[in-house]
Amino acid sequence: MKTMNSRIDPSRMGARELRDEIAAERLTVAAAAHACLARIAEREPAIGAWAHLDPGKVLAAAGALDATTRRGPLHGVPIGVKDLIDTVDLPTEYGSPIYRGHRPGADAAAVALARAAGALVLGKTVTTEFAASHPGKTANPYDPARTPGGSSSGSAAAVADHMAPLAFGTQTAGSVIRPAAFCGIVGFKPSFGAIPRAGTKLLADSLDTVGVMARGVDDVALFSAVLSGRPELNRPGAAAAAPTIGVCLTLPGAASPSDATLRLIEAAARRVEARGATLRPLQLPAGFERLIEAHKTVMAYEAASALAYERLFHRAALSPALAASLDDGAAIDPARYDAAREDAKRIGATVAIAMAGLDAVLAPAALDEAPLGLGATGDPVFCRPWTLLLLPCLTLPAGLGPHDMPIGAQLVAGLRCDARLLAIARFVEAALS
């Protein structure tokens, strides 16, 4: 008979700690599930992180995991799945009434990989409508009057509020980084394509990237290593030694971040410098300012295509804002779209040169603390260029702003330098802790 570790509430544990406690038979999967479900029962009315939750199913799956001798690298770790990602045993509504009660015929590839590694799916987390702008019901755990960010709103809130140690997000503009920053957790958008997208509702085919959220860098590393099949991402404690970091406080073409954001990113820079990092200002190449508009063009054009069925046959069930933005996207001249993609390719090559001597770039994750109100999820401008360039990005908490809301420090590395980015993130996390 397994015995429970009653000293610590399992919902406070990270993924790695939970996994290790379960492996050491100090904790059952059922106990971990009970703890998360209890936390959800307590907090969900205020936070609204979940689109679908079936506690009976969770406990049955937990019991099955406790009964099996197969032990994957996520054995017993509860996860939240953004409701943009298909699950065969739970409704998947993509944040839209068009798909009310929709049951996919399969798990998304990433969900299948997580389950095969032993993860316990708690439920589906709230997404904005099709991962675009129209928000769901979720509130920010730090202040329920403020947005948790979007589009991975429920995942960020659930992880921040200790309802789950891990959750899936997706990012097309800033939908992993921004909500993670607003909720004070770690969000990791790997290089484009590193985690398989099959079974994830498309918004913009050349941009959509599956990402992950947790409360620490080693946990996003563990999860993303499993999902990408890249064990080199999962080197707990392997922080970079004396990295060279480019600092990028503002972006041409974007509004300036708030004073509090600038202060916290500058403070983070000083702390990593004190720990041995070399800092340099990032020299943005000419044309960088065009990336923000290019991202908007590519995203709007591709969204109008990807959501053609919904736009053409279920228009009345779209939010007015999405309907209008899909119309705008459908009206974009293909030549303008092609030019935006060519621009991204050309400018991306010069950005790669500018980043060549750097281990990572340190930048704000968002313009400010999470804004007041649940009617909008904030501005992704500080993510648009990096997402357009397909680069791996990670945010970690840099401190609290004037309203005691979290502010995120974003790290960006070169394409497919995901392992290096995680090593830098461990270094920065240690410096800031």
Place this chain on the structure above:
Amino acid sequence: MKTMNSRIDPSRMGARELRDEIAAERLTVAAAAHACLARIAEREPAIGAWAHLDPGKVLAAAGALDATTRRGPLHGVPIGVKDLIDTVDLPTEYGSPIYRGHRPGADAAAVALARAAGALVLGKTVTTEFAASHPGKTANPYDPARTPGGSSSGSAAAVADHMAPLAFGTQTAGSVIRPAAFCGIVGFKPSFGAIPRAGTKLLADSLDTVGVMARGVDDVALFSAVLSGRPELNRPGAAAAAPTIGVCLTLPGAASPSDATLRLIEAAARRVEARGATLRPLQLPAGFERLIEAHKTVMAYEAASALAYERLFHRAALSPALAASLDDGAAIDPARYDAAREDAKRIGATVAIAMAGLDAVLAPAALDEAPLGLGATGDPVFCRPWTLLLLPCLTLPAGLGPHDMPIGAQLVAGLRCDARLLAIARFVEAALS
């Protein structure tokens, strides 16, 4: 009351002709549907092109099209939809018993765009298992003892056999070009991403491309213009004047095409030259031979990810060949995959330079006529490099081989030069007719 054109069997008409006859009220959509259904009833027992067909539903939809005053650019044109592509009103089984009776929650974006343009969905055409190698039931209309090619087997056979004037295909290696060539029709794989993929089952995320089939270049141009939202593709009759065409008879790293194939491609080259084209041998850059292996690596690695759910949770329902090939893909070192993609990028840049002075490349579509037997669908080797490089490709009939089976001439152009490729194809089609 509309009157019918009784002179010509509508199933013999191309898409444009049908559309024009319907627009001129010389033909009803119902009559066009009846003609295709009659042809299917006659030939389907021998050919097996269809995975799902509901004549009652087709006739009801045809009646609705006849009753509406809205006239899209495909008004009343019957189409076949590869059963890899989701349809909300017909089962979508992806060629796999795992999805027997599966009903998607939405139309794929490309299907929605076709329907919104007035196309009449006849039914779902047979695909190989998940668009990989394991064949479906379809036979080649030119000789039912021979394969129609794959993976878009049913679409190619249906169009060739006058069951439908247009059909959807998808290509990850050679799945549009090869079956179209084997069945003696025109197949067009546009530049990667030109037709939206939302709602198409993923096989290899960085390769999968939606394409189209018809019996003439102007018809694939019409269909792809609608689906891509690029009206410049649809310039009927706009053939290139005096193009420069690079000839590429063999590929390094591939078996040599059959003598008949070489003879027909050379004859095609002489005929386009006689019509004013300038011919040049294509100078393949160093490293080109690595593209075939690189394609195999990328495809196998990504398929193991994209089909993770099926591989991990429905293994017993996979064909043994697919199960083994997914295992192989899952065992590929990510560093090898990354290297293959880097190789493709680097070699692709030199191929672009080699093609810079050319309007298109002329090459075999496949090694030979369609092989005997329905147990395999042929070798895609003559498509792998171009698909890996994301380039637009088109095949059109070059003549018959020693067994009176069609042989295709493949044309390839630079990335996003789709309109130019179609203009060249019209030129070649005229030269060969």
